[in-house]
Amino acid sequence: MLEPPPGTPGQSGEGLPMDSASTLSADHLQGWWQLTQALSRAETPQHVTDVVVQEGINAMGAGAGSILLLSHDGTALNMAAFSGYTREQVEPWRVLPLDQATPATEAFHQCQALFIETKQQILLDYPLLQGAQHQFSGSLVALPLMVQDHRLGVLSLRFDMQRLFPATDRLYLLSLASQCAQALQRTTSLQEAQILNDRLSFLAEASEILSSSLDLAVTLDSIAQLAVPRLGDWCAIYLPTPDGLLDPVTVVHQDPAMVDLLRQFIARNPIEIASDNGTARVFVMDEPELVPVITDEMYDAIPQPEDWKAEVKRLQLRSVITVPMRSRGRVVGVLGMARTSLERVYGPADLTFALEVAGRSGAAVENASLYGQAQQELLRRTQTQHELDAALSLLEERVKERTHELEQVNGELEAFAYSASHDLRTPIRHITSFAQLLNRHLQATDPRASRLLEQIQQASARLTATVDGILSLSRSSRLPLQPEAVDLNVLVRDVVRGLYATHPDRAIDWQLSPLPVVQGDAALLQLALQNLLDNAVKYTRLQPEAVIQVSAQQRTDEDIITVRDNGVGFDAEYGHKLFEAFQRLHHPADFEGTGIGLANVRRIVGRHGGRVWAESLPGQGACFSLSLPRAPE
Numbered sequence: 001m002l003e004p005p006p007g008t009p010g011q012s013g014e015g016l017p018m019d020s021a022s023t024l025s026a027d028h029l030q031g032w033w034q035l036t037q038a039l040s041r042a043e044t045p046q047h048v049t050d051v052v053v054q055e056g057i058n059a060m061g062a063g064a065g066s067i068l069l070l071s072h073d074g075t076a077l078n079m080a081a082f083s084g085y086t087r088e089q090v091e092p093w094r095v096l097p098l099d100q101a102t103p104a105t106e107a108f109h110q111c112q113a114l115f116i117e118t119k120q121q122i123l124l125d126y127p128l129l130q131g132a133q134h135q136f137s138g139s140l141v142a143l144p145l146m147v148q149d150h151r152l153g154v155l156s157l158r159f160d161m162q163r164l165f166p167a168t169d170r171l172y173l174l175s176l177a178s179q180c181a182q183a184l185q186r187t188t189s190l191q192e193a194q195i196l197n198d199r200l201s202f203l204a205e206a207s208e209i210l211s212s213s214l215d216l217a218v219t220l221d222s223i224a225q226l227a228v229p230r231l232g233d234w235c236a237i238y239l240p241t242p243d244g245l246l247d248p249v250t251v252v253h254q255d256p257a258m259v260d261l262l263r264q265f266i267a268r269n270p271i272e273i274a275s276d277n278g279t280a281r282v283f284v285m286d287e288p289e290l291v292p293v294i295t296d297e298m299y300d301a302i303p304q305p306e307d308w309k310a311e312v313k314r315l316q317l318r319s320v321i322t323v324p325m326r327s328r329g330r331v332v333g334v335l336g337m338a339r340t341s342l343e344r345v346y347g348p349a350d351l352t353f354a355l356e357v358a359g360r361s362g363a364a365v366e367n368a369s370l371y372g373q374a375q376q377e378l379l380r381r382t383q384t385q386h387e388l389d390a391a392l393s394l395l396e397e398r399v400k401e402r403t404h405e406l407e408q409v410n411g412e413l414e415a416f417a418y419s420a421s422h423d424l425r426t427p428i429r430h431i432t433s434f435a436q437l438l439n440r441h442l443q444a445t446d447p448r449a450s451r452l453l454e455q456i457q458q459a460s461a462r463l464t465a466t467v468d469g470i471l472s473l474s475r476s477s478r479l480p481l482q483p484e485a486v487d488l489n490v491l492v493r494d495v496v497r498g499l500y501a502t503h504p505d506r507a508i509d510w511q512l513s514p515l516p517v518v519q520g521d522a523a524l525l526q527l528a529l530q531n532l533l534d535n536a537v538k539y540t541r542l543q544p545e546a547v548i549q550v551s552a553q554q555r556t557d558e559d560i561i562t563v564r565d566n567g568v569g570f571d572a573e574y575g576h577k578l579f580e581a582f583q584r585l586h587h588p589a590d591f592e593g594t595g596i597g598l599a600n601v602r603r604i605v606g607r608h609g610g611r612v613w614a615e616s617l618p619g620q621g622a623c624f625s626l627s628l629p630r631a632p633e
Helices: 026-041 045-059 087-093 103-110 119-125 167-212 216-227 256-268 278-285 296-300 306-314 348-442 447-478 488-502 522-539 572-577 597-607
Strands: 064-070 076-083 095-097 114-116 139-147 150-159 234-240 245-253 289-291 319-327 330-339 483-487 508-512 517-521 546-554 558-565 611-616 622-629
Touching: 026 045, 026 167, 045 064, 045 076, 045 167, 076 087, 076 103, 076 150, 095 103, 103 114, 103 139, 103 150, 114 119, 139 167, 150 167, 167 216, 216 234, 216 245, 216 348, 234 256, 234 278, 245 256, 245 278, 256 306, 278 289, 278 319, 278 330, 289 348, 296 306, 319 348, 330 348, 348 447, 483 488, 483 522, 488 508, 488 522, 517 522, 517 622, 522 546, 522 558, 522 597, 522 622, 597 611, 597 622
Parallel strands: 508 546
Antiparallel strands: 064 076, 064 150, 076 095, 114 139, 139 150, 234 245, 234 330, 289 319, 319 330, 483 517, 546 558, 558 622, 611 622
16 A cells, blocks of 8 residues: 655654555455456345455455445444454444444435544544444544445445555545445345245245135144245244133244244243233234334343343344234234344335235135134025015015105195295285384384384294295295206306395405306206305395305316305304204394205205205305206216
């Protein structure tokens, strides 16, 4: 390596010893060529990381190094390979959260290589490393592994002696990181393709197993045997028992001793469905759980006795997936899988695939449990089918009879309401006329009697309006529809002209948008629009200027007509009462009316196959909408 010239940073001050530097030697070039060849032959990401830490780090003269790759959830860097460190030294750094300040995380965040040449700089910039660097006096390099803008992880190198990194060395290191990143991306793509192919093959084999037998124990054991070691080092399937436990009916591990260990542990610590155990939680909540990384520190933090923790650690569960086995919308069991090493941990894609496997297995559980009932069920259905057919036939007849009776009763009620209302108009008119005559006769001689007669006249007027409303409601129900093409623009303009004449002193801003042509009864639709617009005029009476908007919205199967105003509005909690006869949300002393107009609107729109609704807040105006089915073009 080239030796730094005098005055180069790192040689001034106390004259710290620096590792000599020279141009790239033949050995370095030979090492570079060997590394390139080895990376081109790598077939898996693990092979790539092994090549880099075993050959690339040594070729650069580093004393130690490691490769950290981004975790599945994007929150940490996980140790993928290392060289020159003991396992005890590496253990605290196997999972490095990205929110911790270290050279590796900083290089990852900044997407730039970091060359830290002195121990003093390391301790000053990264206090977290003080404990790990107390016996180290060399230099560090952190190189982000990137392909274009995609960050894969970090290559970290440790040099045992302090040294400088001239341009040639930096170029070599950056090239090393670039080749490593490209090889990782290439082999990751190949590995993902292989994983996809393996999973498709797994599902094909699993489907064959699940359809080949109705023996539940044989089927589940075959699925678990198929999953190990293809999907994990552990596979366990739990089914509920009548006494409220989850029983591990199937447990598979490559080592039979480990299977015995797990069964003994569960026998001493049975899984109650009502407990907060992870397996029970998945069964009850019907939600899968993924724990990508489990460390000894995580086990130590669990509030359990030490002997319990020691037993669990012996199971070597380092990455765990627990998913519900569903069938017909309910959970019938739990499928658990685990890996015993952090070299490859589960991620979201593994969870999705586990849910697919669990879904198929759940169907097998359900099929096996139903098989014993199938023959009896078939016999029972055959016996009851004739009874059901007879009952349905009788029910249809009864429905027809009841429908006919209801139609007759409704017709009679409507006819009675029409007749009674019509007959009431004459005596009410007489009451009004005689009260007016008496009022004119007594107005000057008896003021008190005059006031009472005025109240009679007002009551007669309200009764007349109510009778007219009942007649209108009955008429809109009894008269047959006369469907035709109706231009709603014409109807609205006619109604607005009438309201102008009725309220000449009101300041009303009519905002009329284009409306569609619909199929319906023109007279009844005009009556419905008359009621809606009359309501808007009535309840904007307190505004200095009323604003009334009429607009339309066309949908695939219906036209929606909306009338919006800036009036007093109403409480939406009671909005459902608006379209019922005689229901009012405002006191008659504040706003006149009978409570029949909106009921009439609903009756008319309903006869046209549409619907009505209203939205409002008190003091913020109201919005009434109706929909009419669109006629086929």
